[in-house]
Every structure is written in structure tokens, then in C-alpha cells.
Amino acid sequence: MAYSYIRYTGNGTQTDFTFAFPYFSTANISVTVNGVAAPFTWVNSSTVKITTAPALGAVIFIQRTTPKDITPVNFVDGSVLLEADLDTLALFSLYAAQESIDEANKAIKLNSSGNWEAQGNRINNVADPVSDQDVATKKWSETGMTAQLSIATNQATAAGASATAAAGSAAASSASATSSAASASTATTKAAEASSSAGAAATSATNAAGSATTATNKAAEAATSATTATTKASEAASSATTASTAAGSANTSATAAAGSATAAANSASGAAASATTATTKASEASSSATSAASSASTATGAASTATTKASEASSSATAAAGSATSASTSAGTATAQATTATTKASEAATSATNSAASAVSAASSAASAAALLDNFDDRYLGPKASAPTLDNDGNSLLVGALYFDTTTGKMRVYTASGWLDASSASVATLAVFNYTATAGQTSFSGVDIASQTLTYTVGSLFVTLNGIDLKQGADYTATTGSSIVLASGAVAGDELRVYAFGSFLVSDTYTRAQADAAFQPVNSNLTAYGATGVGMRNRIINGCMRVWQRSTSTTSFGYSCVDRFNLSGAGTMTASKSSAPDSPSGNYSLVTTFGASGTYVNILQAIENQNVYSLRGKTICVSYYVKVNSGSYAGTQSVTLLYSNSSDSLNTSTGVQTPVTYNTVTPNTSWQKVYATYLVPSDAVGLTIQLSMSATQGSGVALAYSDVQLELGSVATPFEYRPYGTELVLCQRYYQKSFPIATAPVQNSGMYTLKWTQVTSGYGTRIFIPFIVSMRAAPTITGFNGGNTNNLVRNIPAATDITNIGFEEVSSASFCVIEYGGSGDGGGEPVGWNWTATAEL
Numbered sequence: 001m002a003y004s005y006i007r008y009t010g011n012g013t014q015t016d017f018t019f020a021f022p023y024f025s026t027a028n029i030s031v032t033v034n035g036v037a038a039p040f041t042w043v044n045s046s047t048v049k050i051t052t053a054p055a056l057g058a059v060i061f062i063q064r065t066t067p068k069d070i071t072p073v074n075f076v077d078g079s080v081l082l083e084a085d086l087d088t089l090a091l092f093s094l095y096a097a098q099e100s101i102d103e104a105n106k107a108i109k110l111n112s113s114g115n116w117e118a119q120g121n122r123i124n125n126v127a128d129p130v131s132d133q134d135v136a137t138k139k140w141s142e143t144g145m146t147a148q149l150s151i152a153t154n155q156a157t158a159a160g161a162s163a164t165a166a167a168g169s170a171a172a173s174s175a176s177a178t179s180s181a182a183s184a185s186t187a188t189t190k191a192a193e194a195s196s197s198a199g200a201a202a203t204s205a206t207n208a209a210g211s212a213t214t215a216t217n218k219a220a221e222a223a224t225s226a227t228t229a230t231t232k233a234s235e236a237a238s239s240a241t242t243a244s245t246a247a248g249s250a251n252t253s254a255t256a257a258a259g260s261a262t263a264a265a266n267s268a269s270g271a272a273a274s275a276t277t278a279t280t281k282a283s284e285a286s287s288s289a290t291s292a293a294s295s296a297s298t299a300t301g302a303a304s305t306a307t308t309k310a311s312e313a314s315s316s317a318t319a320a321a322g323s324a325t326s327a328s329t330s331a332g333t334a335t336a337q338a339t340t341a342t343t344k345a346s347e348a349a350t351s352a353t354n355s356a357a358s359a360v361s362a363a364s365s366a367a368s369a370a371a372l373l374d375n376f377d378d379r380y381l382g383p384k385a386s387a388p389t390l391d392n393d394g395n396s397l398l399v400g401a402l403y404f405d406t407t408t409g410k411m412r413v414y415t416a417s418g419w420l421d422a423s424s425a426s427v428a429t430l431a432v433f434n435y436t437a438t439a440g441q442t443s444f445s446g447v448d449i450a451s452q453t454l455t456y457t458v459g460s461l462f463v464t465l466n467g468i469d470l471k472q473g474a475d476y477t478a479t480t481g482s483s484i485v486l487a488s489g490a491v492a493g494d495e496l497r498v499y500a501f502g503s504f505l506v507s508d509t510y511t512r513a514q515a516d517a518a519f520q521p522v523n524s525n526l527t528a529y530g531a532t533g534v535g536m537r538n539r540i541i542n543g544c545m546r547v548w549q550r551s552t553s554t555t556s557f558g559y560s561c562v563d564r565f566n567l568s569g570a571g572t573m574t575a576s577k578s579s580a581p582d583s584p585s586g587n588y589s590l591v592t593t594f595g596a597s598g599t600y601v602n603i604l605q606a607i608e609n610q611n612v613y614s615l616r617g618k619t620i621c622v623s624y625y626v627k628v629n630s631g632s633y634a635g636t637q638s639v640t641l642l643y644s645n646s647s648d649s650l651n652t653s654t655g656v657q658t659p660v661t662y663n664t665v666t667p668n669t670s671w672q673k674v675y676a677t678y679l680v681p682s683d684a685v686g687l688t689i690q691l692s693m694s695a696t697q698g699s700g701v702a703l704a705y706s707d708v709q710l711e712l713g714s715v716a717t718p719f720e721y722r723p724y725g726t727e728l729v730l731c732q733r734y735y736q737k738s739f740p741i742a743t744a745p746v747q748n749s750g751m752y753t754l755k756w757t758q759v760t761s762g763y764g765t766r767i768f769i770p771f772i773v774s775m776r777a778a779p780t781i782t783g784f785n786g787g788n789t790n791n792l793v794r795n796i797p798a799a800t801d802i803t804n805i806g807f808e809e810v811s812s813a814s815f816c817v818i819e820y821g822g823s824g825d826g827g828g829e830p831v832g833w834n835w836t837a838t839a840e841l
Contacts, residue, residue: 431455541563545706563735619677631699767818769817
């Protein structure tokens with residue numbers, strides 16, 4: 001759970017966003033949409049309205065950032081320690097700690113699994129990786145993936161080229177097989193020619209039947225040739241068969257060649273009868289057979305080459321397939337790496353953003369801590385071997401500064417008289433030193449048996465020897481602050497003990513009377529606090545200048561604008577309410593602007609006797625703030641207290657009280673505090689405070705007043721805050737009206753805040769009106785006509801005034817308005833009226 005921020009996701013229509021964390025000021029709250037500051041207004045103290053509805057999915061971030069360059073409370077010497085100030089300082093520390101915790105929680109950190117956790121956010125602004133284990137950005141990964149894809153594409157291209165080459169090899173093999181088939185076909189043709197020659201030989205043999213010897217010899221030769229032809233034909237058949245096995249497409253041609261060879265052998269056998277011609281033809285047949293054998297051999301080689309190329313093509317195809325698979329795997333790996341890199345880049349970017357924010361917060365916290373440390377460093381100077389003359393920054397020493405004297409082992413405090421021992425800051429206010437004497441020893445100094453170095457304040461010690469008190473001057477002397485000298489030498493083994501008392505300094509203290517006046521008594525009975533006003537210590541009503549029932553601007557003196565204050569003076573002026581809360585306590589101010597030279601204005605408030613009696617015989621403090629808004633102010637501003645022993649009326653005064661203490665100021669453009677303390681006479685019935693100026697002013701000078709306070713005691717404490725509703729009710733004890741609070745009472749206003757209907761013409765009506773709060777006394781009632789410039793009741797539809805009206809039974813609780821009937825009256829017609837009631841002192 002975050003302490004100081006909240007995150008929303010936009011839906012495209014929502015503009016109001018609520019948060020629950022507290023804050024000191026609305027200026028401490030910021031709103032961003034997708035990291036960009038968004039204009040907004042306040043709906044209430046915990047809801048903001050963004051001017052333009054954030055888009056669907058937009059990230060809305062509402063955050064409190066408490067200023068850490070200065071603390072909200074600055075304690076000074078002699079100031080009163082208030083619970084409100086301590087609470088404010090505690091809240092400041094709490095808010096700063098919460099914001100630091102939130103910033104730390106938004107940063108990347110180790111989770112329970114030992115991994116860095118970016119909490120689902122992107123990481124921006126990450127440098128390119130260098131080592132193998134560095135996080136990669138989206139851009140770097142995409143660049144790397146492109147290179148991997150390029151390599152894979154090149155490998156795939158190479159594989160395609162290999163496949164193309166394999167296809168070419170296969171085509172070449174096919175061409176070789178075709179060539180072998182053609183050679184086999186040629187062999188077949190030659191065999192056919194041999195068959196034809198054998199036929200011709202048979203014819204010739206028939207014609208040569210008469211040549212027996214020659215024929216026989218030739219026949220033998222023909223037989224030999226035929227045998228050779230048969231052998232060659234058989235070899236041709238064998239070659240053709242081999243060619244058929246090596247190249248399937250040449251099988252049929254080889255078989256045909258074998259058949260043709262066999263036919264040639266048969267023809268040769270039949271030609272045995274032909275001697276000469278058969279021999280010749282047989283020789284031709286032998287040549288043809290040899291040619292056929294050579295073609296078959298060529299076909300066999302071509303088939304073998306085709307087989308080899310086919311094998312190479314298969315290997316190339318296999319290699320191409322492997323390369324393609326490898327390329328696909330590489331592409332898949334590159335894609336996965338790119339996805340991972342994108343994710344890591346997003347995480348790194350978010351981490352960087354959070355780290356930057358943490359760095360800013362840390363820098364702010366460091367600056368605040370440095371300021372606090374410097375403040376502390378100016379007051380506690382740390383351990384020193386001797387008294388310093390400047391603080392640790394080289395500046396003049398502050399009264400109340402401390403340092404620890406490492407030479408004497410004492411804490412020392414700086415006063416107007418210089419450095420003094422501050423024994424109260426040590427563990428004890430008494431230091432004890434023990435020495436064991438040697439024979440005849442008279443002087444004792446330096447470290448004792450406990451390794452403590454003897455030091456003392458002259459005149460603030462006593463000395464014993466073996467438990468017996470020694471007398472200063474008679475038995476010993478101690479004048480150096482670091483040694484004791486006995487009048488007579490000690491015996492070996494004697495124990496000398498020195499009791500040294502440190503000095504004790506208390507500065508800026510209250511007397512008992514001042515403390516009793518400034519602080520509340522300890523008593524569990526709340527009625528005991530009646531005299532001091534716990535929770536209501538300010539006896540001035542509307543000192544915050546927040547209630548203005550009569551008007552927020554006037555040129556008249558008297559009770560004419562801000563509630564409970566009477567303006568007294570001469571000349572021309574305008575009194576008005578400040579446009580916004582601007583006082584040191586965050587209240588409005590009364591601004592008096594002088595219209596002509598020689599003008600002066602004093603501001604007074606009379607205090608009712610019921611609120612004076614408990615102040616009799618006691619010290620009170622009156623204070624207020626003043627500043628110049630424009631012009632050049634002449635003279636000074638002070639406060640005056642008038643008292644009366646007979647009446648609490650504003651204009652009744654027995655005399656002017658003499659202040660016990662006071663602070664008169666010459667106003668300037670910054671708020672300054674004016675105060676004075678008085679002893680209230682024991683017979684006081686009424687008190688009046690007057691915010692006084694010492695001289696008349698020139699035209700255009702404008703003064704602002706606020707935070708007016710009268711309290712029991714001699715200290716002007718911070719202005720007491722009271723809720724607006726409480727302040728309004730206190731004012732209404734002296735002045736009430738029927739108009740709305742923000743509307744100034746005027747005649748002919750066009751509004752009727754009190755209406756009733758006449759029942760019968762000519763007959764009167766009696767209206768009972770209770771007051772909101774019981775008034776100080778029976779008030780003066782003033783009527784206001786909503787439709788005319790007089791104080792009469794108005795017949796609204798007839799637009800006429802009813803002249804016969806009056807008031808009766810006027811008391812501090814209520815009054816009656818009576819309309820007697822008569823002129824202007826009309827039965828069944830609505831009438832209306834407005835009123836004010838004044839019971840001022």
C-alpha cells in the first residue's frame with residue numbers, strides 16, 4: 001500500500017479522482033496523466049477534477065510531495081513549546097518518511113526469489129549491453145535480430161543455390177542416360193545391317209556352291225568370324241544389360257541391341273555356305289559388333305556418371321534441407337531473443353524512471369537532511385581538545401552552543417560570558433579522583449589510579465586523606481585547576497581522594513510566576529480551567545477577520561463591515577475584506593485604504609463583561625499582525641487597552657492601561673507582530689482594545705490587519721484557530737440578519753427573506769421570529785423593504801407598501817413583527833420583509 005500516492009487507469013470519461021492520504025497544503029499535490037502534468041481543480045479536500053477526461057488506458061498518478069528544504073516549525077530560544085507545533089513537526093517527519101518509503105517501493109528491488117522485480121512496469125533509458133549478462137534494450141535486440149535474420153537468409157539462399165546445382169547435376173545425369181540409349185539404338189541398327197549382310201551372304205553362298213574347296217576354306221574362316229561375332233555380340237549384350245542397370249532409361253535399348261546381336265549370330269551361322277562374301281560380311285559384322293560393344297561401354301560409363309551425379313544431387317539436397325532447417329531454427333531463436341530483449345528493455349526503462357524519481361526524492365531528502373544537520377552542527381560542535389572560537393562552519397558562535405572537552409572530559413556550553421562547564425550535560429555533576437601516595441608525596445596531578453586526569457573548578461571541590469576531610473589553605477592548596485598540594489608529605493600507601501564539582505548553567509528560564517501565567521495548571525477538573533480558557537483562550541471575537549455580515553467593503557466608520565470591530569477615525573477611507581486568506585495564520589485581513597491626506601483609522605473591539613471578570617488582577621497579552629499593502633506609511637503601530645469599572649460599553653472608559661511590556665512596529669510590506677502585556681485592574685467591568693496608529697496618513701496608503709488576539713499570560717502565543725461555524729455563532733450574539741450570510745443588507749434588494757399571506761383584507765398579522773442564537777441583549781430591529789427604499793412590509797403582487805407595522809416582545813431570544821392591516825393590505829396576497837438585529841456594545 002502506498003502512503004503518498006495513488007494510481008488510476010483512465011476509462012475515457014472519468015474526470016473525478018479521490019485519494020485518502022493527508023497533506024499540509026493543496027500545493028503539495030500533483031496530478032499527471034501518462035507522466036505529463038495535468039491541469040486540475042479541487043472538488044473537495046480529497047477529490048480532484050482533471051480538466052480533460054484521461055483517455056482509455058491512460059495512467060493517472062496523484063502524488064503528495066511535501067517540501068523538504070525547510071521544516072514547518074522553527075523553535076527559537078525562549079519560545080513556548082506547543083502541542084500543535086510538535087504535532088506539525090511529527091506529521092512533517094511522518095510525511096517525509098512515507099514519501100521516501102513510497103519512492104523506495106517504486107524502485108527496482110530484489111524479490112523473494114532473488115530476482116530484480118520491476119513490478120510490471122517498463123524500464124526506459126537503458127544503455128546498450130556490453131557483457132554477456134547485461135540487459136538488452138528493444139532497439140539493440142531488434143538490430144541483433146535483423147543481423148541474425150540476414151545470416152539465416154544468406155544461408156537459405158546458399159541452400160537454394162545448392163539445390164539448384166543438384167537439380168542441374170540430375171539433369172546432366174538424365175542427359176547422359178539419354179545418350180547411352182542413343183548409343184544402344186545405333187548398335188541395334190548395325191546389327192540389323194549385319195543381318196541384311198548375312199542374307200546377302202546366303203544368296204552368294206548358293207551361287208558359289210560349285211567352288212567346294214574355296215567354299216570350305218572360306219566357310220571355316222566364316223565360322224571363325226561367326227564365333228568371334230557371337231562372342232562380341234554376347235559382350236555387347238552384357239554391356240547393354242549393365243547400361244540398363246545403371247540407367248533405367250537405357251535398359252530397353254540395351255536389350256534390343258542384345259537381340260540384334262543374337263540375330264546376327266544366327267545369320268552368320270546360316271552363311272557358312274557362303275565362303276568369300278560371308279567372310280567379308282562376317283568381317284563387317286564383327287566390326288559392327290565391336291562398335292556396338294564400344295557404344296555399350298560408353299553407355300555403362302554414362303550410367304555410372306549419372307549414378308554419381310544423382311548421389312551428389314541427393315547429398316546437396318540433404319545439405320540444403322539441413323541449412324534451411326538451421327536457418328529456420330536461427331530465425332526462431334532470434335525472434336525469441338528479440339521478444340526477451342523487448343521485455344527486458346521495458347523493465348529497464350521503468351526501473352530507470354523509478355530510479356530517477358527516487359534519485360530526485362533522495363536529493364530533496366538529502367538537502368533537507370543537510371539543512372537540519374547544518375542547524376544541528378552549528379549548535380553541537382563535537383569533541384574538541386580546547387575551547388573553539390568559531391563554529392564548525394567558521395561562523396560566530398551561537399549562545400547555547402555545546403562541545404565536549406576531551407582534555408577535561410566535560411561538556412561545555414557557550415554563554416554571553418564565554419565557555420562554561422555544563423555539568424548537567426554529563427553523566428554526573430561530580431567527578432571523583434583517587435591517588436595512592438608515595439612516601440613524603442605532597443603534589444598530586446595527572447592521571448589517577450583509574451586513568452582519569454585530574455581537573456577541577458577552583459573552589460568547587462573537597463579533598464580527603466584516608467577518609468579524613470582536609471581543609472583548604474591549612475591542609476592543602478588547590479589553585480591551578482589541575483593539581484593538589486598537601487601542606488605535609490603523605491605516608492606511603494595513603495589514599496588521597498578529590499571530589500570535584502562541575503559548574504551548572506541554566507539559561508533562558510521562566511520564573512515561577514511566568515510559568516504559572518504561561519502554562520495551564522495540572523488539574524483533572526476541567527472547571528478549573530475556566531479562568532484560562534482551554535480551547536478558547538482568545539477573548540477577541542472574529543480576530544481572524546472571516547465573518548463579514550454587514551458588508552465586505554465600506555466607506556463608513558462605526559460597526560460598518562467586519563463583525564465585532566468598530567472603525568474610529570477621521571478623513572476618508574475604504575475598509576474592505578482581503579481578496580484571499582493572506583495572514584500568517586492563513587486568515588483573511590481587514591484592509592483600510594486612505595482616500596485623502598490627514599486620514600487616520602483606529603480599530604476597536606469592546607469585550608463583554610462576562611468575558612472580562614475572569615481576567616481581573618491578571619496579566620494579559622494583546623497581539624495582532626499588520627503590514628503595508630500600498631503607499632508609504634507614516635509613524636508606528638501599537639496596541640492600546642482601555643478599561644472601565646462601570647460598563648462594558650464601547651464608549652465608556654475609566655482610563656488607559658500602561659503596558660508592562662510592548663512591541664511597537666513601523667509597518668512595511670511584510671507581516672509584523674505588534675503586542676503588549678497589561679495587568680488588568682481588579683475592578684474591571686469592561687475592556688476595549690484599540691489597534692492604534694501614531695500619525696495621520698497620506699492618500700493611497702493601505703494597511704492590512706489580522707490575527708488579533710487577547711489571551712491570559714505574558715506571552716503572545718500563536719493565533720488560536722476556531723472553526724468558522726463557531727466564530728459565526730459568536731458574532732451572531734451581537735448581530736443577526738434575515739439576509740443570507742454573504743448578502744449585505746440593503747433596501748430595495750429585490751429579495752424577501754420573510755414572507756407570509758394575508759388572510760383577510762384589513763386584518764393584521766403577527767409573525768414570531770426567533771433568533772439563531774441568544775443575543776447579548778434585546779437588540780435594535782431594523783426593517784428592509786425588498787421592493788422600495790424604506791423599512792416597510794411590501795405587498796408583493798400589488799407592489800404597494802403596508803404602512804401599519806410595528807415590533808413588540810423584543811428580547812435577546814426573539815421578537816414579533818406586527819402588520820396591523822390598512823393601507824396597502826390585501827386579502828390572500830403574499831407580503832414580504834427583511835430585517836437586521838443589533839446588540840453591539
